[in-house]
Amino acid sequence: MFRRRADREFRDAQRVCQAMQEMVATWQAPDFPSPAAESAPTAQDSATPGDVPDFLPPDLRVPSRHEVEGLMMRWQQPLVIDGAVRACPQCGSYRDWIIFSMRDDTVWLRCRTGHNTLERRLDPAWYNRNSGPVDHFHPTLDDGLRHLGH
Numbered sequence: 623m624f625r626r627r628a629d630r631e632f633r634d635a636q637r638v639c640q641a642m643q644e645m646v647a648t649w650q651a652p653d654f655p656s657p658a659a660e661s662a663p664t665a666q667d668s669a670t671p672g673d674v675p676d677f678l679p680p681d682l683r684v685p686s687r688h689e690v691e692g693l694m695m696r697w698q699q700p701l702v703i704d705g706a707v708r709a710c711p712q713c714g715s716y717r718d719w720i721i722f723s724m725r726d727d728t729v730w731l732r733c734r735t736g737h738n739t740l741e742r743r744l745d746p747a748w749y750n751r752n753s754g755p756v757d758h759f760h761p762t763l764d765d766g767l768r769h770l771g772h
């Protein structure tokens with residue numbers, strides 16, 4: 623019984639490693655129009671100088687939650703799920719998590735040491751209730767981790 627559980631946890635860990643690697647590979651900037659296309663002069667530019675359809679430059683727009691591979695936030699206090707403090711199955715640490723809400727509706731926990739654990743009892747609804755508004759976009763997972771202090 624225990625052995626089977628350990629196997630499953632190992633497979634979960636393997637999957638998340640794979641997911642993380644894929645996330646780095648595919649986590650890219652949303653499909654903004656290229657600067658070249660935007661700056662190409664058109665007849666309309668000179669005809670209607672006051673008419674600016676996209677007034678925000680691309681780097682000031684924040685992508686929506688559906689345009690990214692996942693969302694992440696730092697969770698420094700102990701994480702209590704179903705009345706119990708969640709500890710990392712690999713190293714036992716129980717505070718200072720990064721919590722990921724992925725586009726496939728899974729929620730993952732990453733401890734300070736970098737162990738990733740699927741947390742089936744949490745879902746995107748929980749994440750949304752407990753996270754602030756999306757305020758930063760990170761082109762890579764590492765960039766996001768650095769930004770969050772991990």
Ligand SMILES: [Zn+2]
Nearest residue numbers: 710713733737
């Ligand atoms: Zn750990």
